[in-house]
Amino acid sequence: MQQEKGFNSMIRSNKKAQEEIVGFVLIVVIVSIIFMVFLGIFLRQQPSELQQESREVYQFLESSMEYTTICAVSYEPDFSKLGELIRECYSGSVCTSGKKACIVLNQTLTEILDSSWKVGPERAVKGYVFNSTYDTNTTQEVLVTIVRGECSFNRKGAEYLIPAFPGTIISSFDLCY
């Protein structure tokens, strides 16, 4: 009789422990669901941070494309603007000085970027990526790529389009933070 009593109380305390565990698990599950909902809302608002459009960069691209280079393709002093030089580079043109348009483009662009954007691990801007590609609906050809410093996920940039029939030259510039 006493043994039976002990057995019953053991079963009762086991049941109680199980109930406590179920309650605890329930609380943990509810808390984690609420936490996930918070995280979901927070992350949904964040992605734009990773790749933001920057007016500053667009203004830089727009102004740089007007820069008068030292390359004249037809005659001097009809020097090409930087935007035109990208197009000439795609066409494989040669300047009146004998230099290839692509070489002058690379040199000029590197100098412009270096004097406009100071990058480094101790600076606000850690690095940058300049990319110019000729894009049609079917093909994509890289014309220039200039990379400086370190680029992680946090970027701000802009694109500048130059029509070049039958496609478009897309120049993109990203600042990395």
Place this chain on the structure above:
Amino acid sequence: MNFYLANYSKGQMKIQQMAFVLVALMIFFALVSLFYFSIRVSNLEKGVVELREDEAKELVRKLAASPEFAWTATDCASCIDLDKVILLKNRKAYSGFWNLDYLAVERVYPSKQGECSKGSYPNCNSITIINKTGAFGTPAWSYVALCRHEFSKSNYVRCELGRIFAAGKGIQ
């Protein structure tokens, strides 16, 4: 009697336990929401600062597109006429025209040295049009193309990369 007392204290314990769990949960949610809102507010503040900066840049850009600065020879939205700017430099009539404390144009590439005067132009770096007070804070700036007529080799239009700076009530 003892049985009732035992059950009563057990019940009290249960209520206490539940109360502790509820309090702990409340504290937990309060901390989580505090953390969440602090991040949201800091992002919002950052966003406001960025928007204000962008707006100031746009206003500076709009200023660069005004007839006093604009390069009208070709269709170019980002170009300013550097020959006009050097002429504006010593015009006293324009000092109150834009309601600004500071207005300047600086060459970025190719970089040169010194403030421009009629004698040193165009082999100089910057042109300060307005500088009313030294305490105008950090000026807003925007990239522009600085265009002018070049006569050194032969007459052609030469555009270089520069920045226009402005500070004061006119751009706030």
